[in-house]
Amino acid sequence: MHTILYKKMLTERTWQMRVSAPLIASKCRAGQFLMMRIEEMGERIPLTIANWNRSDGTVEIYFQEIGASTELLASLDVGDTILDMVGPLGNPTHxxxxxxxxxxxxxxxxxxxxxxxxxxxxxxxxxxxxxxxxxxxxxxxxxxxxxxxxxxxxxxxxxxxxxxxxxxxxxxxxxxxxxxxxxxxxxxxxxxxxxxxxxxxxxxxxxxxxxLNSVMVDGTGMCGSCRVTVAGKTRFVCSEGIDFDGHEVDWDEMMSRQKMYSRQEQEALVYYHEHGACHGGSR
Ligand SMILES: Cc1cc2nc3c(=O)[nH]c(=O)nc-3n(C[C@H](O)[C@H](O)[C@H](O)COP(=O)(O)OP(=O)(O)OC[C@H]3O[C@@H](n4cnc5c(N)ncnc54)[C@H](O)[C@@H]3O)c2cc1C
Ligand code: FES
The missing domain is CATH 3.40.50.80 (Nucleotide-binding domain of ferredoxin-NADP reductase (FNR) module)
Structure with a gap:
């Protein structure tokens, strides 16, 4: 469990949060991200580690409310907890x-x-x-x-x-x-x-x-959902990136894969608005 220690609305749908995560804070470097699951039945979502404080064991995230999981995250307040957070993931920027x-x-x-x-x-x-x-x-x-x-x-x-x-x-x-x-x-x-x-x-x-911000499921190189083609080769963004040479990325493929779960995302948002929880979950 990770306690939310600070929350600030930056714009109508963008938030800054500081969360207790001593293990992630002790190791993370610029360019890395974390995967979080907010509640038991929720999906895992990747968010960039924007800032960290190794001495007090906290990390900061900035996120945009764009669908069910990020709306759920925005509904939490200081003192609430996030179920699990894994990281730091991805390779630090060189x-x-x-x-x-x-x-x-x-x-x-x-x-x-x-x-x-x-x-x-x-x-x-x-x-x-x-x-x-x-x-x-x-x-x-x-x-x-x-x-x-x-x-x-x-x-x-x-x-x-x-x-x-x-x-x-x-x-x-x-x-x-x-x-x-x-x-x-x-x-x-x-x-x-x-x-x-x-x-x-x-x-x-x-x-x-x-x-690259391709769609991720596990964030550790096992599911293949984040795959992109770079210089003609299949690469996994989460484990081999997340930074790649922009001149070598197959952008059209990446953009079409970005939309591959649009229907499910829309259904999840409707479910969240009706039930106040992710599929099958309760709050
Ligand atoms: C490495 C990485 C770092 C990211 N850092 C940030 C960040 O710091 N702040 C921020 O606001 N967003 C960040 N994102 C995007 C963020 O993960 C998505 O906005 C979030 O997962 C949306 O979930 P949702 O349920 O709210 O919306 P959904 O309705 O599920 O999705 C809305 C859109 O978000 C994208 N998305 C959805 N699920 C994922 C997923 N599992 N992985 C990647 N993209 C997804 C898709 O383009 C989708 O169309 C990052 C993505 C990646 C891959
Ligand atoms: S998110 Fe599963 S392999 Fe990258």
Missing amino acids: VTKLDGTFVMVGGGFGIAAGYPVARAFKEAGNRVIAILGCKTKGVLICEDILQALCDEVHVATNDGSYGKQGFVSDVLQDLLDRGESIKMIFPVGPPIMMKVISEMTRPLKIKTMVS
Whole structure:
């Protein structure tokens, strides 16, 4: 059991939670995730470990309410418990001192997933720029914490309510046009965004590592549900990633597999709204 110690609403459907998890906190590194099961009959869901404190044994997660499990998680309060959490899972992001700028590109909840990686590259002595993208100003998260650690933070909103009107790719183009010496780009967020950024950087030969969020069931390399094709080979995101070379990912396959459980997800959400619990569970 893992006790929720802190909970904050960041936007209408995005939350920050600090949870007691001493074993995970003692070992986790930037780029890793955990799998949690909130209640006995619930599914396991993967969430990025956005922050951690080894001395008090806590980890922080940022999540978007998007379906039954994340709605259930958002309904919990400080003092409530999460049934089980497994981690840290996935390989830590390979962090090095570059001879140029590191750019983290975050979209939606991906901003929180990119935050620990941006922090790790900054701690390694790099110049770090964050590009944050969202539909509108009201759903932007983590700008303040990234402002505090990055050399520059740029925001793009689709509706122009904040920052540049347009997409993260437009901001990246501005950086390229002004001659920023970018040595590595780390896009994390919706697959279509990661695909577009990877297509932009391929002809420029800029190293582009993407943090993939394929659908996971066990998170430990045994079920195959997270599989993607990278450089023509089948790879399991959970155990062999989660970072891969964006120029080698079969994006169309990844995006179609992302939707493979849409019907079941919709049924689970309807069930959760009717019963206040995941399939077969009770609260
Ligand atoms: C490595 C990794 C890290 C992630 N980190 C975060 C994070 O920090 N914050 C955050 O808000 N979300 C994160 N996600 C996505 C998160 O796991 C899903 O939003 C969540 O599982 C949705 O569950 P649900 O029941 O609420 O919604 P559902 O209705 O079940 O699903 C909604 C959508 O979420 C995605 N999804 C559903 N189940 C899974 C699953 N088991 N694995 C991966 N994606 C799934 C699918 O695209 C699906 O269409 C991460 C995913 C991965 C793979
Ligand atoms: S989630 Fe089962 S193999 Fe990756």
